[in-house]
Amino acid sequence: MKKLETYGVKPHDAGMKADGQKWSIMEKLLLGLTLDQYIGQALRNKLNWFLAIIFAIGIPVILYRFVFSLGAVTHSSYDYPWGLFLGFGLFCMVPLSASGFMLGTTVEIFGRHDFEPIERLALLNGLLGYFFAVVYLLVDLGQPWRLSYPMVYSFGPAAVLFLVGWHVATYLSVQVAEVSTAFFEWIGFQRGYDFIRKGTVGLTVSGIILSTLHQGALGALFLYAPGKVHPLWYSSAFQWIHFFTSSIPAGLCMVICVSTVVIYTMKWRCDQRFIDNLDRITISLAKGAAMGLSTYLIIKLIAVAHDNEWAYLTTGWGIWWLFEIVGFVFAPLVILSYAIRNKLVGLCRIGAFLTVAGILLNRLNTALITFNWQLYQEIPHYLEFIIAVTIFGIYVATYRFILARLPILYQFKSQAEK
Amino acid sequence: MSKITRRRFLAGSAAGGAALMLTPAQKALAAGSFEGFPEGMGVLVDFTRCVGCRTCEAACNEEQHLPEPAKPFDDTSVFDEIHHGQKRRPTDKAYTIVNRYEPKDADKPLYRKIQCNHCNEPACLTSCFVNAYKKTPEGAVIYNSKVCVGCRNCMIACPFHIPAYSYTSVLNPVIKKCIFCYDTRLKEGKPPACVESCPQQVMTFGKRKDLMKIAHERIKKNPGKYVNHVYGEKEVGGTGWFYLSNAPFEEAGFDVNLPKKPIIDNVKDFLAIVPMVLTIWPALFTGFHLLATKGKSHGHGDDHSHDEQEGH
Numbered sequence A: 001m002k003k004l005e006t007y008g009v010k011p012h013d014a015g016m017k018a019d020g021q022k023w024s025i026m027e028k029l030l031l032g033l034t035l036d037q038y039i040g041q042a043l044r045n046k047l048n049w050f051l052a053i054i055f056a057i058g059i060p061v062i063l064y065r066f067v068f069s070l071g072a073v074t075h076s077s078y079d080y081p082w083g084l085f086l087g088f089g090l091f092c093m094v095p096l097s098a099s100g101f102m103l104g105t106t107v108e109i110f111g112r113h114d115f116e117p118i119e120r121l122a123l124l125n126g127l128l129g130y131f132f133a134v135v136y137l138l139v140d141l142g143q144p145w146r147l148s149y150p151m152v153y154s155f156g157p158a159a160v161l162f163l164v165g166w167h168v169a170t171y172l173s174v175q176v177a178e179v180s181t182a183f184f185e186w187i188g189f190q191r192g193y194d195f196i197r198k199g200t201v202g203l204t205v206s207g208i209i210l211s212t213l214h215q216g217a218l219g220a221l222f223l224y225a226p227g228k229v230h231p232l233w234y235s236s237a238f239q240w241i242h243f244f245t246s247s248i249p250a251g252l253c254m255v256i257c258v259s260t261v262v263i264y265t266m267k268w269r270c271d272q273r274f275i276d277n278l279d280r281i282t283i284s285l286a287k288g289a290a291m292g293l294s295t296y297l298i299i300k301l302i303a304v305a306h307d308n309e310w311a312y313l314t315t316g317w318g319i320w321w322l323f324e325i326v327g328f329v330f331a332p333l334v335i336l337s338y339a340i341r342n343k344l345v346g347l348c349r350i351g352a353f354l355t356v357a358g359i360l361l362n363r364l365n366t367a368l369i370t371f372n373w374q375l376y377q378e379i380p381h382y383l384e385f386i387i388a389v390t391i392f393g394i395y396v397a398t399y400r401f402i403l404a405r406l407p408i409l410y411q412f413k414s415q416a417e418k
Numbered sequence B: 001m002s003k004i005t006r007r008r009f010l011a012g013s014a015a016g017g018a019a020l021m022l023t024p025a026q027k028a029l030a031a032g033s034f035e036g037f038p039e040g041m042g043v044l045v046d047f048t049r050c051v052g053c054r055t056c057e058a059a060c061n062e063e064q065h066l067p068e069p070a071k072p073f074d075d076t077s078v079f080d081e082i083h084h085g086q087k088r089r090p091t092d093k094a095y096t097i098v099n100r101y102e103p104k105d106a107d108k109p110l111y112r113k114i115q116c117n118h119c120n121e122p123a124c125l126t127s128c129f130v131n132a133y134k135k136t137p138e139g140a141v142i143y144n145s146k147v148c149v150g151c152r153n154c155m156i157a158c159p160f161h162i163p164a165y166s167y168t169s170v171l172n173p174v175i176k177k178c179i180f181c182y183d184t185r186l187k188e189g190k191p192p193a194c195v196e197s198c199p200q201q202v203m204t205f206g207k208r209k210d211l212m213k214i215a216h217e218r219i220k221k222n223p224g225k226y227v228n229h230v231y232g233e234k235e236v237g238g239t240g241w242f243y244l245s246n247a248p249f250e251e252a253g254f255d256v257n258l259p260k261k262p263i264i265d266n267v268k269d270f271l272a273i274v275p276m277v278l279t280i281w282p283a284l285f286t287g288f289h290l291l292a293t294k295g296k297s298h299g300h301g302d303d304h305s306h307d308e309q310e311g312h
């Protein structure tokens, strides 16, 4: 892409061409390049090759799972019914996608329009994260074709998972609506754009409700398993609050991480507004994340005090817990605070990556690593790893495909410049 | 855009959303307070009588049309089987199994039959999002495999590690567990196959409340023989099958730290906040929005950020 710019080719970013003609869909899909130019740049991109290798191995494995059953790609454990697909795919992807509702709230509800340049990225991050959480779920469900049963056919309303299912489904549609404004701009459907924009506040408020509940509900799912999750990661009074509060820094930091990757690898797609504002916004997001992290840290400690679990801290699991809390909650908190005070954007980013890693560790700890701590440690089947990585690869590819086209990182113009 | 339309949209969406999700939440709270059926049947299992002959395993296998096991039912080497440091557990091909334990102060090994305990307030039932499980008035916890989606939440929830999953099935993997021989026997008031087959009369079938009395009488009449505890009387809200033992229950592989309250009680606090969030949040955040944007010339981000577009 960079090379093409030096040739003077500009990517598609407006409703009409410089000469006043409309773009065709094909031209839009090719970013305004010719087919040869497009293929040329795609082949030069190393990430494409890397993804191609992952897909070459992983997609057959996914097919293998559907042809030969779950038993063929997992250890078929009765004691660890939830493996990597849910442990990583559902429990990690969802908090990391909390960005959508948080930035939506900031901009639309609190009127903080200074966050606007990043709002769409946050919304897209939310949408894709949820969408792929559902993809992971489809791979994991024994009978994915029955996915709609809890919605239309057989209700189990006492179940927390029922709530999660309903909320994720509803919220997914809310997010599709939110992100669709960018899509309507891109295809040039002004009426649809106006229609959705009118409902933005309503959509955003329903987003907040649904998010509060299902982020918490993911934690509440483990309330069914007292005694299976290690007491340090389990708290009957605070579990849902832990999951909800930690989703705040998770979502914000995920946006920082994605924007970091984007600014280093897809700078051609960012407009000046995005580039100029990013440093300022990164620091503001870091502030929000630091606030969330400190709240989370305090509630974590309160939970330990509440259930009087200090004695566990001297055990092996206690050391593992301290490693998570000190290394991935307290340390990023210190880093972020220092970086915010001294306006160090790079350090904010390091703090953000650490926070995201901490969320991954926490969710995996709860769902897999400390689960059944009194029984034994399950190490997922290697094919499970391959499938999880492949789906993540598809997620990255989709993410990039959309970022390259829709007006997420740039503002859509009515007519291109010469 | 006028204020009216925005408000109307808001009110509409919030009310619709609330109505949609309040109903399940309320039902959930109601369903959570289910106390079990007073006339339900149960089984009293007395480990002091069990000799580990595995006749009950064979009877269950036949009654439930389960596949032939890898080792025959008279092979006692299964007692030495260890997977991941654990003894055997019920699977999708064996709804009940007998394990051998060596309690510290006992002169002979203790044999323990394991199957679904048919809890009064089953965790599996309350965790299932398609409501596949059902506690019948007769006391059995059965399930409808036609609606099972395969999320395996019930396996997470069951405090006794009972439900198993037929992972190897491609088109119809479902949950598998002991059903108290509901279809073939319990429905007609007959004792389950495993109970009837046992040559040692380890298991007594009857009304749960009558059996509970018998259990306590046995403890009282035989001082020193049993530990003074009926496992399953109170655990997780009480179970339909409960146990007497001569050795401490933890030495027979039981989880003695389970709460006395049903598992669903843990979750009720969370379910209780659901209607609260649904009703308070919309008002709260709409209020924030109106406050935050009051007095600003552009109530909406869009009005100025996409100025260039207006010409269309």
Ligand code: SF4
Pocket (backbone or CB within 6 Å): B115, B116, B117, B118, B119, B122, B123, B124, B125, B141, B157, B158, B159, B160, B161, B162, B163, B177
């Ligand atoms: S023992 Fe487990 S599977 Fe059986 S009723 Fe109780 S919770 Fe359900």
Ligand code: SF4
Pocket (backbone or CB within 6 Å): B059, B060, B061, B063, B064, B095, B096, B115, B177, B178, B179, B180, B181, B182, B192, B193, B194, B195
């Ligand atoms: S009650 Fe029936 S299904 Fe359950 S273990 Fe006994 S024989 Fe098997």
Ligand code: SF4
Pocket (backbone or CB within 6 Å): B049, B050, B051, B052, B053, B054, B055, B056, B057, B098, B111, B113, B197, B198, B199, B200, B201, B202, B203
């Ligand atoms: S049939 Fe009776 S004695 Fe034999 S193993 Fe089963 S419960 Fe024990």
